[in-house]
Amino acid sequence: xxxxxxxxxxxxxxxxxxxxxxxxxxxxxxxxxxxxxxxxxxxxxxxxxxxxxxxxxxxxxxxxxxxxxxxxxxxxxxxxxxxxxxxxxxxxxxxxxxxxxxxxxxxxxxxxxxxxxxxxxxxxxxxxxxxxxxxxxxxxxxxxxxxxxxxxxxxxxxxxxxxxxxxxxxxxxxxxxxxxxxxxxxxxxxxxxxxxxxxxxxxxxxxxxxxxxxxxxxxxxxxxxxxxxxxxxxxxxxxxxxxxxxxxxxxxxxxxxxxxxxxxxxxxxxxxxxxxxxxxxxxxxxxxxxxxxxxxxxxxxxxxxxxxxxxxxxxxxxxxxxxxxxxxxxxxxxxxxxxxxxxxxxxxxxxxxxxxxxxxxxxxxxxxxxxxxxxxxxxxxxx
Amino acid sequence: xxxxxxxxxxxxxxxxxxxxxxxxxxxxxxxxxxxxxxxxxxxxxxxxxxxxxxxxxxxxxxxxxxxxxxxxxxxxxxxxxxxxxxxxxxxxxxxxxxxxxxxxxxxxxxxxxxxxxxxxxxxxxxxxxxxxxxxxxxxxxxxxxxxxxxxxxxxxxxxxxxxxxxxxxxxxxxxxxxxxxxxxxxxxxxxxxxxxxxxxxxxxxxxxxxxxxxxxxxxxxxxxxxxxxxxxxxxxxxxxxxxxxxxxxxxxxxxxxxxxxxxxxxxxxxxxxxxxxxxxxxxxxxxxxxxxxxxxxxxxxxxxxxxxxxxxxxxxxxxxxxxxxxxxxxxxxxxxxxxxxxxxxxxxxxxxxxxxxxxxxxxxxxxxxxxxxxxxxxxxxxxxxxxxxxxxxxxxx
Ligand SMILES: Cc1cc2nc3c(=O)[nH]c(=O)nc-3n(C[C@H](O)[C@H](O)[C@H](O)COP(=O)(O)OP(=O)(O)OC[C@H]3O[C@@H](n4cnc5c(N)ncnc54)[C@H](O)[C@@H]3O)c2cc1C
Numbered sequence: 001x002x003x004x005x006x007x008x009x010x011x012x013x014x015x016x017x018x019x020x021x022x023x024x025x026x027x028x029x030x031x032x033x034x035x036x037x038x039x040x041x042x043x044x045x046x047x048x049x050x051x052x053x054x055x056x057x058x059x060x061x062x063x064x065x066x067x068x069x070x071x072x073x074x075x076x077x078x079x080x081x082x083x084x085x086x087x088x089x090x091x092x093x094x095x096x097x098x099x100x101x102x103x104x105x106x107x108x109x110x111x112x113x114x115x116x117x118x119x120x121x122x123x124x125x126x127x128x129x130x131x132x133x134x135x136x137x138x139x140x141x142x143x144x145x146x147x148x149x150x151x152x153x154x155x156x157x158x159x160x161x162x163x164x165x166x167x168x169x170x171x172x173x174x175x176x177x178x179x180x181x182x183x184x185x186x187x188x189x190x191x192x193x194x195x196x197x198x199x200x201x202x203x204x205x206x207x208x209x210x211x212x213x214x215x216x217x218x219x220x221x222x223x224x225x226x227x228x229x230x231x232x233x234x235x236x237x238x239x240x241x242x243x244x245x246x247x248x249x250x251x252x253x254x255x256x257x258x259x260x261x262x263x264x265x266x267x268x269x270x271x272x273x274x275x276x277x278x279x280x281x282x283x284x285x286x287x288x289x290x291x292x293x294x295x296x297x298x299x300x301x302x303x304x305x306x307x308x309x310x311x312x313x314x315x316x317x318x319x320x321x322x323x324x325x326x327x328x329x330x331x332x333x334x335x336x337x338x339x340x341x342x343x344x345x346x347x348x349x350x351x352x353x354x355x356x357x358x359x360x361x362x363x364x365x366x367x368x369x370x371x372x373x374x375x376x377x378x379x380x381x382x383x
Numbered sequence: 384x385x386x387x388x389x390x391x392x393x394x395x396x397x398x399x400x401x402x403x404x405x406x407x408x409x410x411x412x413x414x415x416x417x418x419x420x421x422x423x424x425x426x427x428x429x430x431x432x433x434x435x436x437x438x439x440x441x442x443x444x445x446x447x448x449x450x451x452x453x454x455x456x457x458x459x460x461x462x463x464x465x466x467x468x469x470x471x472x473x474x475x476x477x478x479x480x481x482x483x484x485x486x487x488x489x490x491x492x493x494x495x496x497x498x499x500x501x502x503x504x505x506x507x508x509x510x511x512x513x514x515x516x517x518x519x520x521x522x523x524x525x526x527x528x529x530x531x532x533x534x535x536x537x538x539x540x541x542x543x544x545x546x547x548x549x550x551x552x553x554x555x556x557x558x559x560x561x562x563x564x565x566x567x568x569x570x571x572x573x574x575x576x577x578x579x580x581x582x583x584x585x586x587x588x589x590x591x592x593x594x595x596x597x598x599x600x601x602x603x604x605x606x607x608x609x610x611x612x613x614x615x616x617x618x619x620x621x622x623x624x625x626x627x628x629x630x631x632x633x634x635x636x637x638x639x640x641x642x643x644x645x646x647x648x649x650x651x652x653x654x655x656x657x658x659x660x661x662x663x664x665x666x667x668x669x670x671x672x673x674x675x676x677x678x679x680x681x682x683x684x685x686x687x688x689x690x691x692x693x694x695x696x697x698x699x700x701x702x703x704x705x706x707x708x709x710x711x712x713x714x715x716x717x718x719x720x721x722x723x724x725x726x727x728x729x730x731x732x733x734x735x736x737x738x739x740x741x742x743x744x745x746x747x748x749x750x751x752x753x754x755x756x757x758x759x760x761x762x763x764x765x766x767x768x769x770x771x772x773x774x775x776x777x778x779x780x
């Protein structure tokens with residue numbers, strides 16, 4: 001057992017933490033949110049210069065060659081600053097898909113600009129009818145001439161309104177909830193027949209809904225094998241879930257620190273409120289929730305790196321449950337222990353609370369992952 | 384033991400229902416049902432409708448223009464209003480300063496202020512909390528110094544709900560800085576148009592603008608606006624807190640929100656079937672309903688005791704704790720039930736029922752309402768403070 005980081009990992013962590021400390025003050029973040037993309041494109045360029053946009057990609061395409069542990073370090077630091085840039089959308093979900101499954105031509109065309117920050121991608125899977133389900137896809141791709149025609153609706157596409165290209169899940173065969181018959185397509189943001197409606201989300205990020213009304217695609221817009229994308233979609237959603245778990249651990253740790261600091265300093269009845277035992281115990285429970293979430297996320301990192309698909313799915317679900325419950329616990333009690341000030345937009349803590357609670361609406365909520373875990377957990381055989 | 388409502392109470396319920404059906408404007412009930420923002424005008428409009436019916440002040444005795452209803456009748460009225468999605472009546476005049484003026488004000492104050500509360504001609508706000516005085520309210524610092532027939536008030540109030548619309552503020556001020564902290568406080572009525580008052584809005588985490596900071600700089604308040612005796616304000620404030628907490632369980636609102644949760648869970652689909660049929664989610668709803676049924680009985684037990692002349696004491700704290708916990712869990716589950724569509728933040732549509740928006744109606748407000756309602760365990764005496772009251776007053780710890 002060794003939980004320590006390598007020198008290289010520690011350097012990566014330092015780099016990201018420094019970036020967040022310098023560039024992600026409360027007021028700075030507010031300014032980034034006002035930009036049309038909902039984040040700062042200069043900062044995005046800076047992330048590219050620091051090599052962060054290449055973290056999960058192999059060295060021979062110009063990346064850092066990192067695995068899940070590296071992703072975890074980056075995302076945790078981002079969580080501490082509530083970073084708004086489309087790292088999960090562009091790099092960790094859509095980008096990783098291209099790097100692993102894209103054709104040679106697709107990789108040659110996209111990886112370099114992805115890593116240099118010029119190209120941004122997003123992953124469009126969620127639909128009005130599928131909640132958090134992996135294979136329930138109603139969007140259809142009809143084969144026509146030398147390509148495909150896409151028709152359907154996608155919702156809550158993280159950073160879908162600032163992406164240059166979207167990876168869209170669609171059905172080339174089968175019924176709405178069949179695992180067979182799912183495919184992945186690259187769609188240009190400006191494609192004819194595609195309408196992208198962006199909006200801010202409750203945590204200050206941005207997302208988009210897509211209307212695909214007969215979007216015509218060439219044959220080489222297909223990513224991977226036609227009809228065989230179910231596993232890949234599952235893996236990509238797990239990568240997303242894992243990324244936001246690590247982000248949540250960063251946000252939870254900041255929310256705990258902020259609250260701890262506050263209860264030491266806020267006085268009522270002539271003493272710091274942190275001297276009341278009911279408050280102390282609550283604070284202790286918050287810390288326990290944080291450590292449990294951190295542990296579950298570390299286990300998920302290990303399983304993503306070297307586990308079987310089944311082990312990975314179980315560990316990611318476990319982490320998402322710990323993060324969902326623990327993140328909400330810390331958010332709600334963080335606000336409560338602050339009293340009125342914890343309710344205000346002008347104060348930093350509630351912004352952590354909002355991100356933490358909204359993370360439960362991305363890549364599967366507690367209920368979804370509990371179901372998935374329950375279905376996989378070991379049970380003794382009855383006689 | 385007989386837990387049925389009497390025939391008269393049943394008839395009263397029917398009467399309230401019929402009235403609501405006829406008089407509650409559809410645009411208002413739709414706003415409440417869908418958790419949209421109310422304007423000042425919406426709240427005033429509803430209060431005036433109640434006033435015309437003679438029901439403007441359900442909690443007041445008839446000699447002050449109230450209904451003279453029994454505690455059970457008041458509870459029935461509140462429940463029916465909530466189930467019909469009527470706006471809540473503004474509590475600051477009706478449940479807070481009104482009863483204090485009735486109990487401790489002089490005749491001139493009663494004549495001047497009470498009628499205008501029921502008719503919604505005056506909008507009141509509550510100036511208690513200060514940056515340094517929240518749970519420990521008695522440590523408040525806002526000073527009032529006597530200068531002839533005026534008090535000169537200096538200091539700052541905060542978290543003042545809907546103070547941006549207020550004509551008047553009832554305010555706790557320190558008149559004797561040398562006395563023990565509870566003993567130097569007075570209860571003043573302040574005209575918000577007086578020079579020296581600045582109202583600064585505070586934006587809450589969900590983007591709503593319902594609370595304010597109020598700065599008072601050399602504000603001259605006529606001595607005739609002192610309620611009761613100088614330096615006795617803490618007694619009146621405590622009396623008021625008792626009033627603030629009756630009806631605090633919010634049983635009617637909780638029932639209405641439970642119904643909404645069930646509707647949403649019937650519409651939303653998980654794995655292709657309605658969410659309400661998911662055994663785990665359904666069991667959570669059932670658990671909440673069981674809690675709510677018990678709370679309703681606890682509430683009725685307290686009301687029945689009040690009807691027989693016992694005053695709602697520390698039991699009210701129990702109702703506040705349980706009522707707010709249930710409500711928060713309802714909003715939590717409404718948010719969860721709304722799924723990924725609850726991510727979108729569309730404040731224009733929340734403020735304007737005509738504005739277009741993306742996603743199902745219930746998802747529009749699911750997250751903001753959940754976040755906003757974190758306040759209900761903080762204000763009106765935080766739940767921690769309520770627990771302190773119970774451990775001291777009921778358990779004797
Ligand atoms: C949305 C909103 C609207 C409001 N509207 C009004 C209004 O209209 N008028 C008005 O005057 N005020 C209003 N308030 C203020 C409200 O009454 C105070 O927020 C409340 O009294 C708590 O005070 P505080 O915010 O200073 O928190 P604090 O008193 O600082 O409390 C911080 C935390 O410490 C806990 N705590 C404090 N003392 C103890 C103790 N002895 N034991 C255990 N735990 C303790 C609290 O429960 C809380 O969790 C409003 C508040 C909010 C959030």
